[in-house]
Amino acid sequence: MRVGVLTTSYPRGAGDFAGWFVAERVRALLAEGHEVEVLAAGAGAPLGTTHEGRLTLTRLPSSLGDADLFGGAGAPETLEVGGLAARWAAARFSAALASAVAARASEWARVESHWLAPCALAVVAAAPSLPHHATAHSGDVALLERLPFGRSLVRLLARSGAALAFVSEDLRRRFAALAGALHGVVAPLAPSAPGGPPVFGSPRAGAPTRASLGVAGPVVMSVARLVPIKGLDLLVRACARRAGDAAPLNLILVGDGPERDRLRSLAEGLGVPLRLAGVVPRDDVPAWLRVADVYAQPSRTLANGRAEGMPLATLEALSCGLPAVVSDSGGLAELRAAHARVRVVPAGDAGSLAAALRVGLAELITTRAPL
DSSP states (O other): OEEEEEESOOOSSTTOOTTHHHHHHHHHHHHTTOEEEEEEEOTTSOOEEEEETTEEEEEEOOEETTEETTSTTOHHHHHHHSHHHHHHHHHHHHHHHHHHHHHHGGGOSEEEEESIIIIIHHHHHHOTTSOEEEEEOSHHHHHHHHSTTHHHHHHHHHHSOOEEEESSHHHHHHHHHHHSSOOSEEOOOOOOOTTOOOSSSOOOSSOOOHHHHTOOSOEEEEESOOSGGGOHHHHHHHHSOOTTOSSOOEEEEEBOOTTHHHHHHHHHHHTOOEEEEESOOGGGHHHHHTTOSEEEEOOOOOTTSOOOOOOHHHHHHHHTTOOEEEEOSGGGGGHHHHOTTEEEEOTTOHHHHHHHHHTSHHHHHHTOOOO
């Protein structure tokens, strides 16, 4: 079966965390024996079509001057500050995406779209009769909430016949507030099993260990794009030395993004031992997680209302046996009901985050599941 996959974000290579959860889904489809054709935004990668076995990847133009509409902090934030140029770039990409769907729809048995706007809307416009599974991740719903005609687009999606999935109940409720009724199902993305078939090559030799990294003492880790919504500046502050503490906590951030230099400077100023691992091969992420004692996902809710959906990295950390401290942004708070080793703290509160990491660290490590 040939399956189409539409996405605004897709990794440009090993270790790129932009849309890596979509790459995980593509990995699963390939493992099931399907042929997969991905239509994605350029996102700084070469445009055009490439082939790798049963995977075909086509990148469409999404430039915004010298930058990319879907790069940096993300399209929802870029659209707010980018003015007419950003809106025009979004319109061009949406039109190109719909045109590409129309040209390929006859070759696909079904299609999966990630992000309702613009990807699911492109399928509804260009191939309304094609079996369609659409996943909402967070920024798309927040964007539809702010668009003057967002409610009409939501109702169009609700009536389209697409199978709608939301990575958290919070997103499903927000969509329902626009649509006038509940639709779809809650279906968090499932972390892949370590050692599955890689989308981008093989993992590098020499997996990281505490010894190879020269780390002593408790280790806090987060795996994320280094962008404001992830709240990693709060995590640096929470790991800093405080009154009565013997030492600051070791912090490892796996991933890259526009906040990298700011986070490094903040850690240096606060005396936090910070390792910025940068991009790592996707199949090495479980090995990095095993270096940590506790995982942290301190995502914040942005001023525009955008909140976290359900980060796949957090689910993967839990599947690796790590205890986790998360904020109550978006769907993250829902993890508390399903995972005994999750502590939830108020979003944006570095003090509460620090208390959860330090006061509860011994208990969290004690209850950590075997790796």
